[in-house]
Amino acid sequence: MPLAENPIVLDGSVELSKNDIGGKAWSIAHMAALGIRVPPAFVLPTSTCWAYLNGGMTLSEDSKRALREGIAYLEESLHRTFGLGPSPLLVSVRSGAPVSMPGMMDTVLNLGIDQVVEDKLAVEFADEAFAREVHCRFIESYGRIVLKAEVERTQQSSPKELTEQIANQVDLQVPTDPWEQLFGAVAAVFESWQSPRARTYRRHWSISDELGTAVTIQAMVFGNRDEASGTGVIFSRNPMTGEGAPFGEYLSRGQGEEVVSGERTPQNLSRLAEQIPEVCRELLATASKLEKDARDIQDIEFTVESGTLYFLQSRVAKRSPRAAVKCAVEMAEAGWITREEALSRVSADQVKILLRPYLTEEYLVNAQIVAQGQPSCPGIAQGIGVTGADEAVARVGDGEAVVLLAHNTSPQDLHGMIVSSGICTEVGGSTSHAAVVSRQLGRPCIVGCGNEELSALEGKFITVDGFNGVIYVGVDWLPKAKIDEDPDLSTLLAWAREVAPIKVSTPDVTTNFLDLDLQGITELDQVVSYVDDRRQVRSTLFETLEGIEAAMNIEGIEIVTEQPLVALLMAMEVANKRSSQR
Structure with a gap:
């Protein structure tokens, strides 16, 4: 049949x-x-x-x-x-x-x-x-x-x-x-x-x-069966930071949908270790086994029924940009994956997110903490607080940056989550829908801020610190990060220079270059005639996949950009796409 x-x-x-x-x-x-x-x-x-x-x-x-x-x-x-x-x-x-x-x-x-x-x-x-x-x-x-x-x-x-x-x-x-x-x-x-x-x-x-x-x-199997029962999610390493220690949450006397929906806020795995230590030991050992088998971070759903541990699913984990970079570098350096595989696990968009504004003490002089919760995707986000997904879409369409504030998020809020610079919820934990989707989107996220804590922030310009789980008012727009200040990004940049199909340099190193933006070149089909024999070229056209692909068609060109790793990763993506189409 x-x-x-x-x-x-x-x-x-x-x-x-x-x-x-x-x-x-x-x-x-x-x-x-x-x-x-x-x-x-x-x-x-x-x-x-x-x-x-x-x-x-x-x-x-x-x-x-x-x-x-x-x-x-x-x-x-x-x-x-x-x-x-x-x-x-x-x-x-x-x-x-x-x-x-x-x-x-x-x-x-x-x-x-x-x-x-x-x-x-x-x-x-x-x-x-x-x-x-x-x-x-x-x-x-x-x-x-x-x-x-x-x-x-x-x-x-x-x-x-x-x-x-x-x-x-x-x-x-x-x-x-x-x-x-x-x-x-x-x-x-x-x-x-x-x-x-x-x-x-x-x-x-x-x-x-x-x-x-x-x-x-x-x-x-019933996680709500008795006091020796529960349900949870464990990541074989931290999906927010990429650190090697397992990370997870456990809900005693509950079922899985309550965890992922954010309906109830679970506790960390120490609760399971205290309640049923032998089950926790088995859980940690199995998580390590699954990660080694897959050679990647695993997102694992489990249920305990009357002291017996059952596994329901294991999949490659959605992770924050920070975790993607750290995990890729560490697994390559450990010999689990090749450098090429490591580079393929980090996208240009994730690097762009890591180079977004950062928060230091000097910018907190006039800041006021207005809410706190559990950090679920690291990074800094700034924008106007909005309480509805449709409003988020509308205001971003008008050119504003927004932070989505919600009691908890559901799949119906996805369109608003996509356009928001950050996401904050009043309930839920680090394995809830809001947390998981925010990590995949690379949006700084804080969950579990407390009932009725976020509605007062609607319409205010707020700053979300996804590293520490703090929301501020009174912070001005922030400066961008630098790649040479990040050891993991610097490592990836060095590896990418070795294997990417295009040369890239930065304006502080290469000074005698052709700036197509100053020449008024705004169309890709104009690039070739202006490049001529000037091989070191800068242009905002090269900030897109289409622009990188056009540059790769010009023999000997060297792109000058302030974000070299972004350009190199896009070039590798274009090359992989071409290879798969052959």
Whole structure:
């Protein structure tokens, strides 16, 4: 049968490409192959997504059969039964694109429960409150993701109350049949590939719309089970600074969506080390193992259920520009990767961000601290405080610099996050959506500033110190950094000079150069006629990929620029693009 018509069991016995099964499923299978403890899972491949989207938005009978076969595998693996007692099987339904898109698509947890199953769980675990909470969490998740209802769950909520909330809004019921639940959740995950936030993300990062998403169905493990349970995220090294020590957060008696959404603020890993030290030791050892295997920083999701550690995903971590540079240099110097690989892991845009303004004591004389929180992406940002993503886009369109202030961010805020110079939230931790996306965007970020702490900053010119987690008013515009003051950037510059396909110098070293800006040259097609035999040339045209590519077509040219590493990295990007097209 074709790949699309079969469930793919993720037990590590067969390794398929990420393009076929998505990054999440690939990581589950790879961890299983490495002997790491993962809950049993299977996947519907990306080809099934297109069969659904191009087939009238209806799950085919082949897809339903594949789901039934996959569930049978989970039942056999765990000796549990989907939708029945005495030992019910509950599952998560997760998206998984070939390219990581954190927070942009949908996940449904605790699927397979109704009132009968809740009662069976209560008996099995001797805990009625736990069983009711699992049921409520499912109704909230299914109502929000599949039925598109606004669901407000509290600790006092009952399944009946939540069901009524949904019915009053959308005139639909959460199915009690587990197969209807499963089919509906899978369809919703496929449809989330086409959601506005996912499209915005792909457009910004130049990710093809043609990839599609796989759907991973995995047996639930419960971080909210008891006091020896919890959930968290660990990075094999610090994604903000690039320092080698592992960094992470842990939420006792919680589930993963609470961490990444910022709904609850987790604690650092010392909490886990105090509570269950043997689990923390296993977690740190496995994080190191996964980093060495991948030769890159890993972003790892895990759950602890009643003292047993399970790994749910490991992927290459989104990181701040500072961490990207430091990690690339250190891994190359350690012999894990080549210098060429190190240079390929740092973009010209990341270097530009590191050369942005910096904050020193002399600029803080008249400054006033107005808010503090947890630093989640280093750097300095300045601009007018705004409290809405749409307002951020509008004001940047008018030529203003803005800092996005939010209670917490969601994937729907991505367009505002992209245009903002910095991001600050009142709640959430360093593994929340705001923190993860800010690091990928290279935006200085502070999270967890406290409820109602940021609204008073709306409309004010503020300075965000993403190194120390401090927000100031009263700071003037700041000067730019210098590359020779940064040892890691200086190292990369030396390596880039050795391998880049173009020569670059700086105005302080090369004084007798042709300045095309002073000659009024504003079009690339004018460059060749003006360069003639003057080979050392400066122009703002060479600050773009198109300009660098034009310069590379002129034999013997040497670009004069104040940002030599930026130009060299862009030249290497052009060369790699040309090589891939041959």
